[in-house]
Amino acid sequence: MLNDNMIPVLLGVIFGFSNRLIMLRTDYRQYPTYQHGKMIHLSLGFIAAALGAVAVPALMEEDYTAITFLVVAAQQFRDVRNMERETLSKLDQLELVKRGTTYIEGIAMVFESRNYLVMFAAFFTSMVTVFSDWKIGILAGIVSYFVSKKFMAGSNLKHIADIVEGEVRLDGPHLYVDDIYIMNIGLNTNQELIMKHGMGLIIKPKDQNSIVTLANLGQRQAILHNLSIIMGVYRDSGEPALVPLSKRDLNDGRLGVFFLPQVKDIKKAIEVAELVPVLENAIRLPSESDANK
Structure with a gap:
């Protein structure tokens, strides 16, 4: 049997990870690459979703060490940004027409920020489920999809x-x-x-x-x-x-x-x-x- 905390955590993880799955696209830029690059980002997305979902029940139990884990996660996601920047900079040297430093920095920033979006989506879904029920939690998870999509959409030329x-x-x-x-x-x-x-x-x-x-x-x-x-x-x-x-x-x-x-x-x-x-x-x-x- 699932206890009262497991349902919010499961819903948070499911909707948080689903958000990352939707936001992960390999298009004409060919980045992230098939398939290993995708696995790296999906794994990080799952970790972000789990941390966001677990934080609410932990805080309800007055276990404030959960905040420490969120801080550690933020540091890891900053490292992801650095990793993407270094990787793309090295790959850019082999392009006939280079992306450029500004483009690379923008891509690295996006990969970092989307992990935060996943964490917030999982946190929001879990919190709504804790304070209401699983049906309202599912509705909150669906709302988080639209919020993530809104943040994904930037301006074009x-x-x-x-x-x-x-x-x-x-x-x-x-x-x-x-x-x-x-x-x-x-x-x-x-x-x-x-x-x-x-x-x-x-x-x-x-x-x-x-x-x-x-x-x-x-x-x-x-x-x-x-x-x-x-x-x-x-x-x-x-x-x-x-x-x-x-x-x-x-x-x-x-x-x-x-x-x-x-x-x-x-x-x-x-x-x-x-x-x-x-x-x-x-x-x-x-x-x-x-x-x-």
């Missing part, structure tokens, strides 16, 4: 900018996307490849905050990385003339993006760019300054 096709053109050795200068291309063979395979996008910021956010080099590198990962990249190592680049128009903050995809489809490229995440570490809000107000 389409929320801060409008993206349109840009014309890739050469003026002598000078490469432009519309009227935005990109770089100098000296060799005729490279010029021919660029005109054959090159594509361009113009990213127009919607407000003052967007202008500064798009100026961030980490955000711009994330755009180039996602375009190259999803649409392929027409280059190999040791070919600097074929490296995707982004340059700003210093007058109005527009961003010109040049890249050479394997799949030359402008509609798909615009859609990919629109879904690039706005990196937390790249967000700037100058409009919130008292000087601007």
